[in-house]
Amino acid sequence: MSRKFVFCLTFMLICGLNIGNAAIEVGFLYLGDNGPFTKPALEFAKATFSTTVLGKGDIKSDKFKKFAVVWWHEGDTDPGALSNAEIDAFLDYAESGGAVLLTGWAIRYATPMGLEDAEARQFGPEADDGQNVGITVLQETLDHDLVKELKNIDGDTPEVGDRIQVNSTGFPKSGDYYDLWKNFITLANTWGPPANDWGDKVAAFGYWEAGDGKVFNMNWRLPNYHANNKSIDQLEQLTENVINWLASESAYLDVSSYGKLPVAWGHLKNQR
Numbered sequence: 001m002s003r004k005f006v007f008c009l010t011f012m013l014i015c016g017l018n019i020g021n022a023a024i025e026v027g028f029l030y031l032g033d034n035g036p037f038t039k040p041a042l043e044f045a046k047a048t049f050s051t052t053v054l055g056k057g058d059i060k061s062d063k064f065k066k067f068a069v070v071w072w073h074e075g076d077t078d079p080g081a082l083s084n085a086e087i088d089a090f091l092d093y094a095e096s097g098g099a100v101l102l103t104g105w106a107i108r109y110a111t112p113m114g115l116e117d118a119e120a121r122q123f124g125p126e127a128d129d130g131q132n133v134g135i136t137v138l139q140e141t142l143d144h145d146l147v148k149e150l151k152n153i154d155g156d157t158p159e160v161g162d163r164i165q166v167n168s169t170g171f172p173k174s175g176d177y178y179d180l181w182k183n184f185i186t187l188a189n190t191w192g193p194p195a196n197d198w199g200d201k202v203a204a205f206g207y208w209e210a211g212d213g214k215v216f217n218m219n220w221r222l223p224n225y226h227a228n229n230k231s232i233d234q235l236e237q238l239t240e241n242v243i244n245w246l247a248s249e250s251a252y253l254d255v256s257s258y259g260k261l262p263v264a265w266g267h268l269k270n271q272r
């Protein structure tokens with residue numbers, strides 16, 4: 001079994017892997033309004049990844065397993081509750097090794113998924129409040145390559161303790177677990193307005209473990225894809241980094257060589 005795995009890895013290293021952004025299959029889900037906080041997020045996803053738009057009828061475990069990452073973004077409205085079967089579809093996908101990214105008010109569903117006991121605070125949307133916000137780099141942020149091609153607020157390559165601005169004003173329909181979370185794994189702290197350092201109190205950048213998979217949460221004021229956000233390039237790069245990392249962790253990433261031979265990454269990992 002191990003010899004077969006080593007052979008597969010050797011073959012891929014010789015042939016080269018084609019797992020660039022365009023090859024990452026992303027399922028983009030929104031159930032509320034496709035307004036000014038949601039539409040640009042979808043346009044970014046389509047331009048950056050191999051993205052399929054999902055609707056309520058697509059909330060099925062087998063459907064989700066066609067994607068390395070399922071990105072659920074609700075930036076404009078509250079889409080309402082999900083059925084138990086729909087919640088179970090997310091859990092089955094994640095627990096079997098999938099990767100879910102929650103942004104905007106999609107954070108509310110971390111509670112019915114059983115990832116947190118408390119109800120998330122909700123707020124927004126607000127198009128313009130003039131406040132700069134972002135993340136503060138931890139060693140874990142660097143270890144997971146989540147600041148690739150980003151700049152700190154001084155325009156330099158980020159190091160531990162540096163601040164990175166990703167939003168210049170306003171915020172989507174969103175929420176947080178301010179001082180309420182218990183199970184969250186923080187990968188970067190948060191700051192903003194400039195005088196405040198929230199640390200990991202708002203649980204805005206990191207993930208929950210769900211079986212063999214992950215449910216990543218990027219929320220609070222961070223995921224503002226609105227046209228008013230002058231730091232949109234930084235936010236999009238951060239989102240790209242998160243999705244790339246989640247895809248690399250997902251059992252449903254399709255790895256292809258330059259010879260176009262598809263290999264299921266989850267299958268390869270199981271051969272070790």
